[in-house]
Amino acid sequence: MPLKNYHVTVGTGASLICQVSATPKPKMFWFKDGKQISKRSRHYLTSCNSEGECELRIPELYAEDDGNYTALATNPLGRVSSTARIAVSSHRIMNPDMVADGIVRAPKTPEKGTLADDEESAVEKYYRPVFVQKPPENVQAEEGKLVRLNVKVTGLPLPEISFSINGMPVRSDATHRILVRENNVHSLLFERVSMMDEGTYTIVAKNRAGTNMARVNLKVKAREYATPPTFVQRPVATCAAVGDAVRLEARVLATPRPVITWKKGSDQVVHSHRTQLYQDDTGYVCLQISQAEIDDTAWYTCSAVNKAGIGSCNCKLDIYCPRPEVRQTQMRRIRTPNRYANLAKVAGVDMKESLAAEGRFDHLPESEDL
Numbered sequence: 406m407p408l409k410n411y412h413v414t415v416g417t418g419a420s421l422i423c424q425v426s427a428t429p430k431p432k433m434f435w436f437k438d439g440k441q442i443s444k445r446s447r448h449y450l451t452s453c454n455s456e457g458e459c460e461l462r463i464p465e466l467y468a469e470d471d472g473n474y475t476a477l478a479t480n481p482l483g484r485v486s487s488t489a490r491i492a493v494s495s496h497r498i499m500n501p502d503m504v505a506d507g508i509v510r511a512p513k514t515p516e517k518g519t520l521a522d523d524e525e526s527a528v529e530k531y532y533r534p535v536f537v538q539k540p541p542e543n544v545q546a547e548e549g550k551l552v553r554l555n556v557k558v559t560g561l562p563l564p565e566i567s568f569s570i571n572g573m574p575v576r577s578d579a580t581h582r583i584l585v586r587e588n589n590v591h592s593l594l595f596e597r598v599s600m601m602d603e604g605t606y607t608i609v610a611k612n613r614a615g616t617n618m619a620r621v622n623l624k625v626k627a628r629e630y631a632t633p634p635t636f637v638q639r640p641v642a643t644c645a646a647v648g649d650a651v652r653l654e655a656r657v658l659a660t661p662r663p664v665i666t667w668k669k670g671s672d673q674v675v676h677s678h679r680t681q682l683y684q685d686d687t688g689y690v691c692l693q694i695s696q697a698e699i700d701d702t703a704w705y706t707c708s709a710v711n712k713a714g715i716g717s718c719n720c721k722l723d724i725y726c727p728r729p730e731v732r733q734t735q736m737r738r739i740r741t742p743n744r745y746a747n748l749a750k751v752a753g754v755d756m757k758e759s760l761a762a763e764g765r766f767d768h769l770p771e772s773e774d775l
Contacts (some may be wrong), residue, residue: 408476408489410587415468415493421461423476423487431478433459438472439531439562439613466493473563473589486532488563490587531614534560538590539608539619548628552595554621556608557588564610564617566591571604600625633714634659637688640707640720646727651694653720655707658688663709663716667692670703697724 406424413419425431433453435442442449442461453459459478463470471493477486538557546552558564568575568583575593577583580602582594595602603625609618638656645651657663665684667674674692676682683691690709694701706719 407487408474410490410492410589412492412587413466413494415466415495417466418462418464419466419491420463421474421476421489421491423459425457425459425476425478425485427457427478427480427482427485429480429482430457431480431484434477434479435461436475436477436561439475463491466491468493468495475561475563477561486559486561488559488561488589490589492587531612532559532561533615534558534564534610534612534617536610536617536619540621542620543622543624545624545626546595546598547626548599549597552598552602552623554593554606554608554623555590556592556610556619557590558610558617560610560612560614560617562612563589564612567609567611568593569607569609570602572607575606598623598625600627630660631711631713632658632660634663634709634711634716636707636709636716636718639718640692640705642721642723644723644725645697646725647697647699649697651697651701651722651724653692653705653707653722655690655718656688657690657707657709657716659709659711659713659716661711662686663711665690666708666710668706668708669701674705699724699726 406422408421408423411419411421425433433451435449435451437449442451444451448463450462450464451460452462459476461474461476470491473488473490475486475488477484536556536558538555540554540556544552544554554568556566558566575581575583580596580599582592582596584592584594586592593606593608603623606621606623607618608621609616611617634657636655636657638654640653640655643651643653653667657665665682667682674680674682679695681691681693681695683689683693690707692705692707701722702724704719704721706717708715708717
C-alpha cells in the first residue's frame with residue numbers, strides 16, 4: 406500500500422502509513438526531502454508492526470514540515486520505495502501554550518530528525534530518477550485544442566523536472582503552464598496549441614543520483630477554416646406535365662464541402678434510374694426526375710450539412726395531366742339560288758313583289774319635262 410498525500414494546516418497532526426510485505430522481513434527507513442529521518446527523533450515518530458504496516462507520525466506540524474516524505478524498505482533481495490507530499494498551510498492554529506499574558510510566543514524549533522553517529526543508515530541514500538508515467542513518443546493535436554503532457558517520476562531525493570523544446574527551455578507564460586499536482590504528476594499544459602508549439606520536447610528528471618529524460622514529438626494539425634452552408638440560389642416552384650423531365654436546382658456555399666440530402670415531404674429521395682442527384686465542387690446541386698408522374702407532386706426540401714452548421718430550403722413541384730386535343734370541324738357554306746333569295750330570308754322581304762314592274766310608279770306625279 407503506497408503513501409498518500411496530505412494537505413494540512415500548522416498545528417495539526419498527520420500520519421503516513423504504508424504496507425510492506427517481503428521475505429525476509431525488510432528494514433524500513435524514512436526520508437524527508439532526501440534526508441534520512443532518525444528513528445530516535447521525538448518530532449517524527451516511526452513504527453512498524455508484525456503485519457508489515459509502517460507509520461511515520463507527526464503529532465504537531467510546523468511550516469518547516471512541508472515537503473516530500475519517502476518510505477524505503479530494503480532486504481537482501483532488493484528494495485522498494487514510496488513517496489508522498491505533506492503540504493502544510495501557512496495558516497497557523499495556536500494552542501493555549503503558545504499564548505500567555507496576551508503575548509504570542511514563537512514555537513520551539515522541532516528536532517530535525519538528524520541521524521546519530523551510531524544509527525544505521527540506508528545502504529544507498531540516493532536513487533536515480535525513473536519515469537513511471539510519460540506521454541507517447543508521438544503526439545498529434547489540432548490547432549487551438551487543449552494539449553497536456555503528463556509525467557510522473559520517482560527517485561531519491563525527489564527529482565527536479567524541466568521541459569524544453571528543440572533545446573530551448575519552456576517556462577510558464579500566457580500560452581504554456583507547468584503544473585505540479587499533489588500526486589507528484591508534472592504537466593506541461595497548452596491551453597490552445599498553435600503551429601509555433603510544434604517540435605521535439607525533452608523532459609529531464611534530475612537529482613543527486615543521476616539524470617533521466619524522455620522525448621515527445623508534437624505535431625500540430627492546422628485548423629481547417631469552416632463556414633456553415635448558405636444557399637445563394639434556391640430551387641423555384643415548378644409546374645410540369647406528366648412524362649416531362651424536371652430539374653430542381655440550387656447553389657450552396659460552405660467550407661468544408663457539405664453533405665446534400667433531398668426530401669419529398671418527410672421521405673428522403675435516393676439516387677435511382679428515375680431520380681438522379683447531382684453535386685459539384687462549385688456548390689451546384691440538382692435533383693432531376695427523368696419522367697415525372699402525378700405522385701411526384703409535393704414539397705421538396707434540400708438540406709446541406711457540414712461541421713460548421715446546417716442550411717435548408719424548399720420548393721413546390723406540381724405535376725399535371727394534359728387535356729386531350731379536340732378537332733375543330735370547318736362549317737359548311739350554304740349555297741342558295743341567288744344572293745337576293747338569301748337576303749329575303751334574312752330580312753323578311755318579299756322579293757317577288759319588290760321586283761314586279763307593274764304598278765311600281767303609279768303613285769308618282771307626271772312631269773312636264775318628260
